[in-house]
Ligand SMILES: O=C(O)CCC(=O)C(=O)O
């Protein structure tokens with residue numbers, strides 16, 4: 001780990017955004033997973049409000065804390081490997097998002113500036129097929145923890161996201177199990193467990209330095225764990241980015257484009273980005289652990305209003321992953337046009 005590391009991956013630094021009154025922070029509703037499981041009507045209303053208005057909420061009592069901590073440890077063990085070793089497992093440029101992604105291969109703005117984040121992506125299909133391989137192999141650090149860490153993390157995250165999908169299905173008034181049929185765990189999909197590492201900026205903090213450019217998530221539901229600030233949302237009606245403050249013991253959940261499309265735009269897939277952590281946190285490495293639930297590969301996305309879809313989930317995901325790569329960068333206009341986000345209104349709003 002670098003000398004700038006705080007020595008503990010996934011450790012909450014005791015200088016959260018809230019201590020600085022000048023840091024614009026966006027509050028999220030707090031949803032209690034145990035109350036949702038128990039069918040508590042008020043809690044389900046709160047989830048509905050969060051899912052339709054901002055598309056982001058905090059989740060407490062999710063019961064995945066141990067596995068999340070271990071995923072952070074797995075991230076540290078893997079990212080410490082020599083670059084040459086990690087590159088043997090590179091995800092490549094074809095829109096395939098399983099394996100290792102080095103820093104510097106994504107274009108983060110219309111000028112073609114490059115990103116500074118490393119990803120380790122473990123496919124849900126590979127985790128569930130283990131010790132067989134569904135798609136690809138992984139670094140030895142991942143294999144060593146597949147059984148003890150990755151599989152339990154994937155299974156628990158998957159169960160939580162699927163439970164939410166069923167609750168939202170019922171709130172939408174869809175036939176029982178309609179959304180679940182599009183997210184079958186036994187089918188191959190782009191569902192993935194991701195660990196993200198971003199080094200501290202070498203230059204003094206600047207809002208211009210982007211870790212992850214403005215985007216909406218591609219899939220249906222994201223279950224995110226981070227320990228430092230840096231995640232920002234552009235809330236509906238807001239004219240500036242606001243931080244989402246990490247809260248100990250709380251995950252951050254958000255809706256992605258696929259659920260937005262399947263719900264005819266009722267469930268909100270909100271634009272967000274990641275910049276270096278604010279103030280005193282800026283000198284530390286920033287780590288995140290995420291589980292992304294996506295529709296399975298053969299699902300066809302409906303052409304919905306302004307959305308240019310009508311293709312399979314697999315093809316759509318490939319196109320969107322490819323659109324983030326510097327390799328395909330062909331100037332500002334094409335970057336904006338192919339940025340991926342399908343909603344032109346959002347694209348115009350953030351000047352992507
Ligand atoms: O690292 C974070 O806090 C958010 C990451 C994110 O938005 C993503 O990977 O889609």
Ligand SMILES: [Fe+2]
Pocket residue numbers: 215216217272
């Ligand atoms: Fe995201």
